Amino acid sequence: MGPVLYRADPPEARRLVPLDALDLIFHLPSGQTHLVSEPVPQVLGALAAGPADAAEIVSRLAAAHDFDPAGAEAVIAARLEELEAIGLVWRA
Amino acid sequence: MRHQFAVRIGPVGFRIGSAWAGPIQLMRTLYADYPAPADGIADFTVRLEPGRPWRRFLRPAVEIRGDFTLPDAAPLPLAQGLLAAEMGMNLQMALGQRRYLLLHASAVERDGRALLMTGNSGAGKSTLAALLGERGWRFMGDEFALLDPFTGALHAFPRMISLKNQAIAAMEAEAPAVRFGPLMRGTPKGDIRHLRPATAAVAAMEEPARPALILFPRFGFAADERAMAPSEVFVRLTQASTNYVALGAPGFDALAALVRQVPAVAIDYPDTASAVAQVERLWAAAA
Numbered sequence: 001m002g003p004v005l006y007r008a009d010p011p012e013a014r015r016l017v018p019l020d021a022l023d024l025i026f027h028l029p030s031g032q033t034h035l036v037s038e039p040v041p042q043v044l045g046a047l048a049a050g051p052a053d054a055a056e057i058v059s060r061l062a063a064a065h066d067f068d069p070a071g072a073e074a075v076i077a078a079r080l081e082e083l084e085a086i087g088l089v090w091r092a
Numbered sequence: 093m094r095h096q097f098a099v100r101i102g103p104v105g106f107r108i109g110s111a112w113a114g115p116i117q118l119m120r121t122l123y124a125d126y127p128a129p130a131d132g133i134a135d136f137t138v139r140l141e142p143g144r145p146w147r148r149f150l151r152p153a154v155e156i157r158g159d160f161t162l163p164d165a166a167p168l169p170l171a172q173g174l175l176a177a178e179m180g181m182n183l184q185m186a187l188g189q190r191r192y193l194l195l196h197a198s199a200v201e202r203d204g205r206a207l208l209m210t211g212n213s214g215a216g217k218s219t220l221a222a223l224l225g226e227r228g229w230r231f232m233g234d235e236f237a238l239l240d241p242f243t244g245a246l247h248a249f250p251r252m253i254s255l256k257n258q259a260i261a262a263m264e265a266e267a268p269a270v271r272f273g274p275l276m277r278g279t280p281k282g283d284i285r286h287l288r289p290a291t292a293a294v295a296a297m298e299e300p301a302r303p304a305l306i307l308f309p310r311f312g313f314a315a316d317e318r319a320m321a322p323s324e325v326f327v328r329l330t331q332a333s334t335n336y337v338a339l340g341a342p343g344f345d346a347l348a349a350l351v352r353q354v355p356a357v358a359i360d361y362p363d364t365a366s367a368v369a370q371v372e373r374l375w376a377a378a379a
Contacts, residue, residue: 001202004347015341015345019321019323019351020321020322021321022323026341026344031340033344040169055118
């Protein structure tokens, strides 16, 4: 099985409100509210540049944020599956 | 309907119809200070009716009907007709209110700023609001607080305060007898006696207030306080709102702004004297 490409709604389809350790996301198309933590808002932000798989999202995040990408791909892949389950991303 | 009564509570107009005169006469007395609905148009209708025609006379039982109803609500005996009317008004608000974000919370005001109190049934939010209402605060409501999603202001909903069990004696020591309704024993919620808010609170009910402090009181524990994170407050308040989902994005924006701007504290208290002292201290700190 090859890399799984994910797609998300554009940023204007969401309200993102940082609170404390958690951020609020209101997804306008579904009317659902989500309470999320890092790196979920960043992953959704990275998908604004178009569909991507976990490896591509890691390289987009590494370009924009200061972090060590070693081992990040598995973490991002797990978050993408969770985001798919709650309807914030889907397979392209 | 045979007997009718219309009243405005805060910004919301109600029309109450009843097959019996008793509950309407009682409401006219208790709500004597309150205005009629704006432009004579009620937002919600509550009807108190017998389940079967003969139930108007024979062991009369009041069924609560209106724009919104619960299919399995049990009828109440006629002696609890006032309670039926109050429950019916709450039900219309809980199921039908769309203009304001409805928070299941009590509220009091001082200097144009509002203190919100929310928590599970029995936490004491109603009793605390009633008590503070007799001690220098303006009572805004003991059941629902109305958050305007467009201005962020809190609107009062100062209906009759529904005192339960021990809270009845506690408030009889605070407020004059003329403001109390009849004692109703053995209701589904135990003993209930309604208390009319102070006249000044009714006169000022159209004035909104800026939310300034949110408390989550819990009665029956040693005095304790814990600052709450905005994310925890957000989750608790969505659970305390009956129309959060229905309001969509405006409800989200209003609630997110509220929890970002207003400090929140969980307070445990062993008795009301302790609670009042805790509230006054936290209020002074939040000012």
